[in-house]
Amino acid sequence: MAKQEKVDGPDATLMEVPIYLLESQETKANVVENMDKQQKNGDDTDAILMEVPTYFMTHDESIADVLERLNTWRTKGLRTGEPAARGNQNPPQAPVEGVAMPVNPARLTDAEVRASLSQMAQAITMQAQAMTAQVNRQNVQRENPLVRNMADRLRDFTRMNPPIFTGAKTSEDPQEFIEELHKILVAMGATDIEKAELSSYQLKDVAQTWCKMWQDSRVLGEVTVTWELFKTAFLERFFPREMKEAKVEEFINLKQGSMTVREYSLKFVKLSRYATSLVSNTRDEMSRFLTRIAEDHEEECRAAMLHDNMDLSRLMVHVQQVEESRKRK
Known part of the structure; x- marks a missing residue:
């Protein structure tokens, strides 16, 4: 043939x-x-x-x-x-x-x-097409590992028990929520973009609705959402200037009164984060703390401030010891 x-x-x-x-x-x-x-x-x-x-x-x-x-x-x-x-x-x-x-x-x-x-x-x-599709999927995964990495990041993030914010409770502190989140994210070594995305998973109820609308507006404007953008927008929405000014006023008027030294110390530290300009250095911080405690404690503890290695934490412990000593007498 x-x-x-x-x-x-x-x-x-x-x-x-x-x-x-x-x-x-x-x-x-x-x-x-x-x-x-x-x-x-x-x-x-x-x-x-x-x-x-x-x-x-x-x-x-x-x-x-x-x-x-x-x-x-x-x-x-x-x-x-x-x-x-x-x-x-x-x-x-x-x-x-x-x-x-x-x-x-x-x-x-x-x-x-x-x-x-x-x-x-x-x-x-069909077999050739299936093999080509599989190779393409593998190439996409190698070229774009962000999807897999973000899933791993989210799993690690949730294991650290980050706080949740709803925006519907008066007892919630937006500033404290942001600070606690940031500590965890820094410990994870997250990037600015990862910080913003992971933080959004901890918003529920009212806060979640706000975040969805805010993120959509960023996408339409083709603006990359970073940690600083998220933090600023979040605090402007849930912790506006009026609320911050009220916290500063509360700190200025804070006195020990009927509280124990421990209770007063905890509240002093919590409110001081809203008035950083009033406690810009260790000396100002200790002076303001002593000014608002009971007079008999203040006189006895003023001398302790003069020690070179004294800071606010040590001063608080010293004042608590003085208070307990007086109670035993």
């Missing part, structure tokens, strides 16, 4: 799947691999097999006739000692003397064989 020029077009692509797949048990991968090898090596015996699909497309010969001719060539090759397959192929076994090899045993029609070949081609195409 003389070689014919290959035909372009859909049918030529379809017939790239060799007909002898219908008789052999080898895999599609082996067929394609061996086809390439045989064409490169110029093997005449198997080259004939490679030309069967093209020959069929350019001649009026039926598929049954082609299959019969194919079996004849295979048998002839085996009897003359020529290899019927190369490489990793698993060729059909040589026929036993007196036993005829089956030709188109299923008696498929031309249309049925064409349909089988079409299904093979579609299966190969």
